[in-house]
């Protein structure tokens with residue numbers, strides 16, 4: 001005869017197993033989503049292991065973007081832990097910055113970094129997908145993105161969205177991995193083809209050597225023309 005107490009213990013054990021399985025499935029799901037979005041299991045790891053090493057590259061990108069947009073509104077796509085945004089806000093004190101990122105953990109981290117730097121009034125972050133940017137048409141004077149494009153499931157769609165939110169005459173600067181670091185970019189310059197097929201109609205391409213003379217990154221400079229185009233996707 002099974003006692004009432006044993007039945008209760010069994011029910012509690014089964015409940016615990018179900019709860020634990022759910023938790024494990026949730027964390028495995030989050031880890032996979034993070035690896036898809038930024039190659040590492042957590043935003044904290046990315047910040048500590050990758051972004052911290054790239055401060056010199058962000059400084060360089062920040063001064064290039066600040067020279068292009070000394071004032072006005074700049075959007076950073078795939079803003080990650082917010083290191084570039086903070087450097088950029090310091091370089092360009094008349095600029096307001098909005099960072100958008102698909103990862104809420106990255107957005108929290110970036111917002112904390114901006115607040116700790118006393119920049120929360122001018123630098124804000126929100127969760128969003130480059131495939132459907134949560135902003136109005138022609139809202140920004142400039143757009144910047146570093147090392148994010150190779151994570152976008154549909155880069156052409158991302159560029160079309162960036163075009164939509166950029167003012168006429170505005171410039172988007174998209175820095176991404178050089179083709180030897182990102183195998184899908186091989187076989188004809190894939191990024192150049194995507195840019196040519198986008199509403200921008202093409203890009204100026206620069207190889208960015210950093211650190212030292214290592215050709216580590218590629219920069220796509222995309223300008224939205226003053227006159228409207230007939231682009232349809």
Ligand SMILES: C[S@@+](CC[C@H](N)C(=O)[O-])C[C@H]1O[C@@H](n2cnc3c(N)ncnc32)[C@H](O)[C@@H]1O
Nearest residue numbers: 037038078079080101102103129130146148151
């Ligand atoms: C390799 S990290 C680069 C982060 C930061 N820009 C940097 O240079 O350190 C890629 C970033 O892009 C974001 N990301 C990936 N896919 C995205 C998407 N579809 N829309 C918006 N952000 C995305 C990731 O969450 C991640 O923060």
